Amino acid sequence: MIEVEGLRKEFVVRRGRFRRERHVVTAVNGISFRVDRGELLGYLGPNGAGKSTTIKMLTGILVPTGGHISVAGLEPSRKRIELAHRIGAMFGQRIQLWWDLPLRDSFELLRHIYRVPADRHRTNLARFREVLELDAFLDTPVRQLSLGQRIRGELTAAMLHAPELLFLDEPTIGLDVVAKQRVRDFLVEINREDGVTVMLTTHDLGDIERLCNRLLVIDHGSLIWDGGIPELKERYGGERTLVIDLEEPAPPLVVEGAVVDRVDGPRQWLRFKGSASEITSRVAEAARLVDLQVQEPDIEEIVRRIYMR
Amino acid sequence: MVDTVFVWRRLVGAQIRSQLQYRLSFALDAFGSFWISFIDFLVVLVIFRNVSRLNEWNVHEVAFLYALSSITFAVTDMLIGQLDQFPQKIRDGNFDILLVRPRGTLFQVIASDFALRRVARVVQGSIVLVYALSTLTIHWTVLRVLVLVVSVPSAIVIFSSIWVVGACIAFWTTDGGEFTNAFTYGGTAMAQYPFDIYATWLRRLLGFVIPLAFVCYFPALYVLGKTDPLGLPRFLEFCSPAVAAVSALVAGLTWRSAVRHYRSAGG
Numbered sequence: 363m364i365e366v367e368g369l370r371k372e373f374v375v376r377r378g379r380f381r382r383e384r385h386v387v388t389a390v391n392g393i394s395f396r397v398d399r400g401e402l403l404g405y406l407g408p409n410g411a412g413k414s415t416t417i418k419m420l421t422g423i424l425v426p427t428g429g430h431i432s433v434a435g436l437e438p439s440r441k442r443i444e445l446a447h448r449i450g451a452m453f454g455q456r457i458q459l460w461w462d463l464p465l466r467d468s469f470e471l472l473r474h475i476y477r478v479p480a481d482r483h484r485t486n487l488a489r490f491r492e493v494l495e496l497d498a499f500l501d502t503p504v505r506q507l508s509l510g511q512r513i514r515g516e517l518t519a520a521m522l523h524a525p526e527l528l529f530l531d532e533p534t535i536g537l538d539v540v541a542k543q544r545v546r547d548f549l550v551e552i553n554r555e556d557g558v559t560v561m562l563t564t565h566d567l568g569d570i571e572r573l574c575n576r577l578l579v580i581d582h583g584s585l586i587w588d589g590g591i592p593e594l595k596e597r598y599g600g601e602r603t604l605v606i607d608l609e610e611p612a613p614p615l616v617v618e619g620a621v622v623d624r625v626d627g628p629r630q631w632l633r634f635k636g637s638a639s640e641i642t643s644r645v646a647e648a649a650r651l652v653d654l655q656v657q658e659p660d661i662e663e664i665v666r667r668i669y670m671r
Numbered sequence: 672m673v674d675t676v677f678v679w680r681r682l683v684g685a686q687i688r689s690q691l692q693y694r695l696s697f698a699l700d701a702f703g704s705f706w707i708s709f710i711d712f713l714v715v716l717v718i719f720r721n722v723s724r725l726n727e728w729n730v731h732e733v734a735f736l737y738a739l740s741s742i743t744f745a746v747t748d749m750l751i752g753q754l755d756q757f758p759q760k761i762r763d764g765n766f767d768i769l770l771v772r773p774r775g776t777l778f779q780v781i782a783s784d785f786a787l788r789r790v791a792r793v794v795q796g797s798i799v800l801v802y803a804l805s806t807l808t809i810h811w812t813v814l815r816v817l818v819l820v821v822s823v824p825s826a827i828v829i830f831s832s833i834w835v836v837g838a839c840i841a842f843w844t845t846d847g848g849e850f851t852n853a854f855t856y857g858g859t860a861m862a863q864y865p866f867d868i869y870a871t872w873l874r875r876l877l878g879f880v881i882p883l884a885f886v887c888y889f890p891a892l893y894v895l896g897k898t899d900p901l902g903l904p905r906f907l908e909f910c911s912p913a914v915a916a917v918s919a920l921v922a923g924l925t926w927r928s929a930v931r932h933y934r935s936a937g938g
Contacts, residue, residue: 421770444773453767462692474681475678
């Protein structure tokens with residue numbers, strides 16, 4: 363569905379007030395990956411890592427400096443209009459709905475822009491009205507919608523022409539827990555039921571963990587991870603933490619195969635690799651335990667470790 | 672093409688509906704627009720209180736020139752005038768949205784910016800035109816009518832092309848609105864007066880490089896049956912449609928190459 367080979371994007375920036383010096387900033391530095399039909403792919407990276415720039419090149423907004431892209435068999439910057447019929451895009455921080463018009467009218471205008479036949483439009487819209495519960499505000503001007511309602515409107519707008527591929531740039535930014543869940547449910551549904559390939563960038567690791575079966579991580583313009591989430595955890599998050607409560611405060615324990623990270627009164631945190639039962643029995647030999655707990659690393663922690671490298 | 676016009680009508684129709692939602696605001700805008708352009712014409716009348724002729728032109732002839740320029744500019748302004756706010760779209764990255772839709776970007780920009788209130792200026796220009804035509808004695812021939820009728824769409828195309836090329840500057844500078852205004856608003860102000868009153872260098876630059884002389888001056892010479900005080904070849908009086916076609920082509924190509932320079936905005 364998507365093939366990217368050695369993709370680069372450089373921006374020329376001029377700095378200085380009087381003597382304008384030319385600097386070349388490399389936003390995306392030769393990345394390669396492929397995405398198959400039906401995948402739900404997360405694209406992660408710190409601010410300024412090149413996430414949005416990649417998405418913009420995939421959707422035909424920006425022209426790459428080098429490398430090769432094929433999306434749905436088309437080269438985005440050359441076949442922009444043809445591609446636009448086959449992809450949907452939603453940018454969490456941009457508004458594509460008409461600000462002063464009711465939601466319903468925005469959808470009607472998009473129908474004409476995308477040349478969707480009226481009956482197909484009605485069927486598609488009916489479905490999104492149900493899944494995203496749009497009926498309560500379908501006749502409200504967009505400027506009066508809450509952020510959560512507007513994002514539901516934006517998602518509908520991106521999907522109304524039934525694209526095979528959906529790009530989302532931070533779709534859940536600023537949403538409350540309930541609204542986030544609704545967006546996630548929607549993405550899972552269109553991915554499973556309609557086989558829509560979804561690629562999303564996000565800062566919300568909850569999105570990634572609940573939605574994606576594959577993860578790309580980009581940093582400083584280069585891909586530093588391409589694979590599943592369990593593998594990522596194994597690779598970067600192999601260490602778990604054993605939290606123990608002792609009978610009374612004690613100096614950090616010395617146990618083979620574990621390192622004490624933190625001490626707080628009678629409670630100690632031990633970082634370890636390998637089998638939890640082995641470490642536990644060793645700890646039990648060294649001190650009298652009241653309680654213990656094993657903590658799995660969460661993805662947030664893993665990503666922090668990757669970024670910190 | 673038919674489909675494009677149809678979609679344009681839908682998009683513009685939606686905007687007119689939303690603009691009419693705020694009736695009072697619309698009425699005030701339209702009223703203001705009417706008066707500003709009316710005062711503009713008063714300046715012409717004030718000049719002719721002090722002089723009886725501008726070179727070879729009397730007040731009625733200048734009024735005719737003024738009306739032609741004013742009407743065609745106002746129509747352009749109504750159709751695509753919001754293009755001078757286009758740099759904002761470039762700066763905040765909202766141009767992105769247009770690029771992921773299956774339509775030409777220029778078409779979408781134009782169709783998203785229809786300002787109905789500017790119809791007031793068309794009305795004002797038309798009033799001046801009626802006044803000019805009623806005071807002038809023109810020997811109407813079929814060809815004269817034809818030149819006049821064709822000059823209107825030609826002028827609109829020329830004005831639009833200038834505007835589009837000006838807007839393209841924003842792709843490189845992400846601003847430059849004021850620079851562009853010098854040629855759009857400034858251009859129409861120049862085209863309202865006969866070109867032979869301007870200095871030679873200004874005439875060359877604004878008359879031919881930026882082809883403002885073809886907006887009204889040359890067609891008006893023919894319709895009014897005047898000989899060109901500058902003594903330029905007479906065939907130029909018929910060139911407006913051709914100049915319009917070339918302008919549109921240049922504008923289209925400039926836009927295309929500008930879009931490829933689009934850098935979007937972060938976030």
